[in-house]
Amino acid sequence: MGDWSARHRKTAVFGWLLFVVLAAYLGGAAGSHKITDSESMPGQVAQAAGILDRAGIKTPAGETVLVQDPGLTADSAGFHDTVDRVVAALRATGKATALRSPYDTGAVSADRHSALVQFDLVGDQDRAADNVTAAQNAVADVQRHSPGFRVEEFGEGSANKWINDQFENDFASAEWTAVPLALGILLIAFGALVAAVLPVGLALTAFIAAGGLTALSSSFLHTSDDASSVMLLVGLAVGVDYCLFYLRREREERAAGRDPRTALRIAAATSGRAVLVSGITVVVAMAGMFLTGIADFKAMSYATIVVVVTAVLGSLTVLPALLSMLGDRVEKGRVPLLRRLKAADPSSGSRVWNAVLTPVLRRPLAATVLATGALLALAAPLLTMHTANLTFQQLLPKGNALVQTSERIQAAFPGAPAPAGVVVKATDIESPAMQQAITDFKARALASGRMHGPIEVTVHQAQNIAVIDVPLNGSGNDATSTAALRTLREDVVPHTLLTVPGTVAPVTGDTAGSHDFNQQMTSSMLPVFGFVVAFAFLLMLASFRSLGIAVTAVLLNLLSVGAAYGVLTLVFQHGVGASLLGTAGVGAVESWVPLFLFVILFGLSMDYHVFVVSRIKEAHDRGLETRAAVAHGIRSTAGVVSSAAIIMVAVFAVFGTLSMQSMKQMGVGLAVAVLVDATVIRGVLLPAAMTLLGERNWYLPRWLGWLPDLGHSEPVAPPADGPTAGAPELVSM
Known part of the structure; x- marks a missing residue:
C-alpha cells in the first residue's frame, strides 16, 4: 500500500x-438519526418506552416551579398571590400546558412553606429544550417581582436544555483546546x-x-x-x-x-x-x-x-x-x-531513558517486583469501587443553580422531581376491573410506606393505555429508592394491575432506568471482558507468532487498566484530589465508564505495545540476542512513544476539564492509563519481563505453527549509528 x-x-x-x-x-x-427512548435503556424501561412509541403517545416534558418562603405558609394571602402570578405568567407564554396549581393537587410541603406549580411543555420531549426558555423567562420575571420568595424552575426541559447547551460548549472547547495542544506538542517534538x-x-x-x-x-x-x-x-x-x-x-x-x-x-x-x-x-x-x-x-x-x-x-x-x-x-x-x-543536547532524551533502562535490564526481577507492586497499590482502591447511573445532581458541577433547585425540591418533596412511572397497557382501560385495579394500586402503593402521594393517573382511552406517576421514597438512586422500586415491581404491580387478564405494566422512570442499566451492565461485563481479552491475545499471537508476547501483552494491559480504575475510584468516588479537577467526590463511578475504559484502553494501549515490540522483534530477527534487542527496541522508540503518549494524555486530560462528571471520569481514566502504560509499563515492566523470559519470548508451540506470518516480508538492515547532519530527531519528553 x-x-x-x-x-x-x-x-x-x-x-x-x-x-x-x-x-x-x-x-x-x-442527517444524524439519534437513539430513541425505547432503544436507549434496557429492561422494563425499554418495554415502557416501546409501548408508548407504538401507540404514538409522545410523553411531554414535565416542569416544576418551586414557590418557597421561610416566613409565610401556603395558607397566607401573599403566598397564594405569588402562586397565582406564576400560573398566569406560565399560561401567557403559550408554551405551558396542563398547568396544575398546588391548591388543586395538594403539592404543598409538610411544613406548608413550599409549594409546587406543575405543568408540561407543549410538544414532545424532543422539543422540550427549545420550548422551555419562555417558561424560564416567565418564572424569572415573577422572581424579580417577588422579594422574600424563592421562585425557581426545574424539570426535564430545564435539565435537557442545560445539558445540551453545556454539551455543545464542552465539545467546542475540547476541539479548540485539544487540536492546538496536539499541534504544539508535535511542533516541540519535530x-x-x-x-x-x-x-x-x-x-x-x-x-x-x-x-x-x-x-x-x-x-x-x-x-x-x-x-x-x-x-x-x-x-x-x-x-x-x-x-x-x-x-x-x-x-x-x-x-x-x-x-x-x-x-x-x-x-x-x-x-x-x-x-x-x-x-x-x-x-x-x-x-x-x-x-x-x-x-x-x-x-x-x-x-x-x-x-x-x-x-x-x-x-x-x-x-x-x-x-x-x-x-x-x-x-x-x-x-x-x-x-x-x-x-545543544541532542541526546538528552536518550540519556533519560538510559537512566531508567540500564538498571531495569541489569536487575529485571527487582524491577518487575517493584513496578508490579506499585501498580497493584495504585489499583487497590478499585476493590471498593461502587458504580451507579449518576443522578442529575451528581453529573453536574457542584453549586450549579439547577442542581440546587432540584435539591431544594427533593428536600421539601421527597421523590417529587423524578417519580416512577407505570405504563399500563390493557385490553380495555375503562373496564370496571381495570378501574378497580388502579384504585387498588393506589391504596397498596401508599400502604407499603415506600411510596407517597400525590399519585397521578393519565388515561389515553383511544390506545387503552394509562400512565401512573408514583413518587418513591429516597433521593432517586440510593438504597431507599431501590427498595421502593423493588416493592413497586415485585409486590404492588403484580397484586393489583396484573391481576386483570391481558394487562402489561412495566415500570419506568429515573430510578428504574438506573437500576435496569446497572443490571444490564453487570450481566454483560464478563462476556465483554472475555471477548476483548481473548481476541487481543489472538491478535498478538498471530502478529508476533509468540505465546510469550501475547500473554505478556494481556497481563500488562490489565495492570494499566487496573491502575486507571484505582485512580478513578480514589478521585471520583472518595474525593481524594477531586478539587484539583474542579469537582468533588460523588460517592460512585458512572456505571458505563469502567467497561468503556476497559474496552478502549485495551485497544489504545496496543499502539505502544505493537510499535515497541515490533522494533524489538525486528532487532532480534537481525540476530541480536534478546537483552540487546530489548535495549535497542526501547531506546529507538523512546522519543516517539514519549511524544505520542504526551499527546494522548493531553487530549484525554482536556476531557477531564469538562463540566459533565461522566466526561471528567472518562478523560481522567484514559489519561492515567495511557500515562502509566507509556512510562511504567513500556519503560520498566515490558523490558524487565522480556529480559526475564529471554529466548522464551519467541516460543510458539508446534501445534500453533499453522498461524499466518504477518511479519514484513523483507529484512530491514539496521540504521547507521546516529542521525546524519540536519536530520530530525524526536525529543523524548
Missing part, C-alpha cells in the same frame, strides 16, 4: 480529499511546522470523514451525542499516533542515509504494519461493546470503529503519498529556538 501510494501520489492525495469531502457532504445531507501539521491534519480529516460516514449510516444504527465526543477523543489520539509512528520511522531511515523510496518502503513494512495491527486491535476491542446490548454503547463502539478504520486507511495511503511528495521538505518551517535547544 505504501509503495503504491508513493508511485501514485496524486491519485492517493486527491482521492483522500475527495473521500473526505464526499463523506462529510453526504453525511450532512442525510521542531518543524510541516512535520507537526501532518499528523494533526490527518487526524482531523479522518475525524471529519468518519463523522460523515457515521451520520450516513445512522439510519440503520442510530448514533448519539456521546458517540460524537468519543469519536473526537479517539480519532484525534489514534490519528496523530499512527501518523507519528509512520513519519518517525521514515525520517529515521532518511537520517540513516537511505534514499526516499527505500525509506518509505521500510516505514510501510515496519511502522505501517504496526499501525495496521494496532488499528485492528482497537476495532476488535471496541466491537466488544456490542455485547452490552445497550444502544448508546453500540453507537460509541460503531463511531470509534469507523474513525479508527478511517485513520488507519489515511495512514497507509495518503500519508506515504504526502511524504513522497514532500521528501525532505517535510522539515520546512523549522523553529529556530527549538532547533538550538536540540542541537
